[in-house]
Amino acid sequence: MQEKQSHISNETWEKLLVQLVYVQANSPYYQRLFKEVGFDTHQANAFTFLNLPLTHKKNLATSNDDFIAVESQDIIEYVTTSGTLGNPVTFALNESDLQRLAINEEQSFNLVGVDKKDVVQITTTLDKRFIAGLAYFLGLRKIGAGIIRVGAGSPALQWDSIQRFKPTYLVVVPSFLIQLAKYAEANEIDIHKSSIKGAICIGEALRDENNQFNTLGKKIKSLWDLELFSTYASTEMCTAFTECKEHLGLHVPENLIFTEILDEDGEEVKPGEVGELVVTTLGVETMPLVRYATGDLVKKMKTSCDCGKGSALISSVLGRKQQLIKYKGTSIYPQQIVQLMMELPEIEEYQIQVTSNELDTDKLTIVIPKEASESLQHKLKEILKANLRVTPVLELLPLAEIKASIFPEGSRKPVRFLDLRKA
Incomplete structure (x- = not known):
């Protein structure tokens, strides 16, 4: 593997190395990963560090306990992620x-x-x-x-x-x-x-x-x-x-x-x-x-x-990155739509949904209350097309049904974007 050019200063590398030594000694997940790729902190430098494989959310989800690097009796706080991109992941903290x-x-x-x-x-x-x-x-x-x-x-x-x-x-x-x-x-x-x-x-x-x-x-x-x-x-x-x-x-x-x-x-x-x-x-x-x-x-x-x-x-x-939508040849992030929806406070609630169509390409839908007038729907379509260059599908549902989807029981955050695409 060709080494990447290092942009890490000596001072920063010293801080990193202290952490990497701790990780190699205590984290089951990284002990296994370092061994697989031949990384050893005793011979490591900034160049070899920058060639380590990235850790992703899916690694945390599938090997959650293997990331714990202390004895269980030392853990005094358990928290979880919000689950925005999938099921919540457990995180533990000591003193x-x-x-x-x-x-x-x-x-x-x-x-x-x-x-x-x-x-x-x-x-x-x-x-x-x-x-x-x-x-x-x-x-x-x-x-x-x-x-x-x-x-x-x-x-x-x-x-x-x-x-x-x-x-x-x-x-x-x-x-x-x-x-x-x-x-x-x-x-x-x-x-x-x-x-x-x-x-x-x-x-x-x-x-x-x-x-x-x-x-x-x-x-x-x-x-x-x-x-x-x-x-x-x-x-x-x-x-x-x-x-x-x-x-x-x-x-x-x-x-x-x-x-x-x-x-x-x-x-x-x-x-x-x-x-x-x-x-x-x-x-x-x-x-x-x-x-x-x-x-x-x-x-x-x-x-x-x-x-x-x-x-x-x-x-x-x-x-x-995972929320990128490819719709009719256009790249769209949900946050772009969220910002545009702010221009229409008359729409009390909404949810952005993306699914896979029969061709396994993205279908983009914005769910709004069925109480929205035809003129308001037309105005929304104009705003979306002018800014996104494409017009998502509008789906009309009762306000109570939309709220139930946005605020599911137990959720810490409103679910404004619902990704229903095939894996």
């Missing part, structure tokens, strides 16, 4: 991993500007095996900031907490900010006089590949002029990438994770180009990952940040 998680979120909140004087309202769940809510709580505890654990949903309780405790920041799924703004308007609450000055936004992209607000970001800003901070994280990485006040991209926490952004040939992309984010976790003990392909497409930013932190920057997630 050291929880401390690392706290450090990660402390760094993230520091980038935003949160300090001990602030009060932060967490509007995401801390239960249902969800790592994010736990991470925010631990990070804020480490900073010493005030915490209000409201959890997901209930605009009434959110606003009661805002008016009662005067938080300065929200941790929130950005589309929920729209619900909060609409609730405030309906209940004669002046959001512009609230104590909230910023929102740490999770789970949904606010910016496009040029780092400008996308449709969702613009919609929120038109309703509520908060300072919005984008973030990106996943259960598998146990690490968050966060915007600072300069808003030039997401900071890579290079003390906690090593990142690669790879093209279709597995080569590092150039600054300004889009590729798949591949990560190697640093300092994780229970379930360390080596060259894990996230499936998330991000842009490698050209500039370093004006804040002077010195870390690399990436864009928000622009799409998911």
